[in-house]
Amino acid sequence: MSSKNSEFFVETRKRIEIVDITDEIAKRIDEGNACLVFVAHATAAIIIxxxxxxxxxxxxxxFSNLARGEWMHNSIDNNAEAHLLSALISPSVVVPIKDKFAKIWPVRKLSNFRYKDKKLDLGTWQRIMLVELDGPRKRKITVKMI
Structure with missing residues (x-):
């Protein structure tokens, strides 16, 4: 089974920030049954x-209040909370993909037919979000069709 990777970047503006990336991911889906969304950073996460x-x-x-404390790593980078939260939340999610059918009306007396398109199979209110935990930064998001 082949798989396709796509990448995009998000520039965050705050130390802790939630960024909706659903529409950007939806543009990148094609053939496959699911997509893996991954942020390749130790101080960021992905949630749905x-x-x-x-x-x-x-x-x-x-997230600002969850991991407050005196952490040993803060003597190096002052971002231990971001690392701990990222490990707790997860840098990736897998989202199912479903077929979206559209009706094509007859052109030049051709019969009606349907074609398949793909869409994220999320719940009514669900969105895919980048969780910035040590910003502002430029974050790389990878979308892999599986």
Whole structure:
């Protein structure tokens, strides 16, 4: 089975920030049954959940408070909390892909037919988000069709 990789970059602006990347991922899906979304950084993560301004602010507040403490790694980079949270949350998610059918109307007396297109199989309110934990930074996101 072959697989295809696609990459894009997100530039964050805050120390802890939630960025909706669903639409960017949706542009990159093609043949496959699922896609792996991966952020190749030790101080960022990927989540799937609802995205709206109030819950976005709640995520940022929650992640800011979750790992506070006196950590040994802070003597080196002052970002131990970001590493701990990234390990806890996960740098990747797998999202199922489903067929989206569209009807093509007859042209020049051709019969109707349907073609398959692909779309992310997310719940009604679900979005895919980058969780920046040590920003601002430029983050690379990889989308791999599987």
């Amino acid at each position: 959940n609802e995205y709206e301004p109030n819950i976005k602010a709640d995520y940022e507040k929650f």
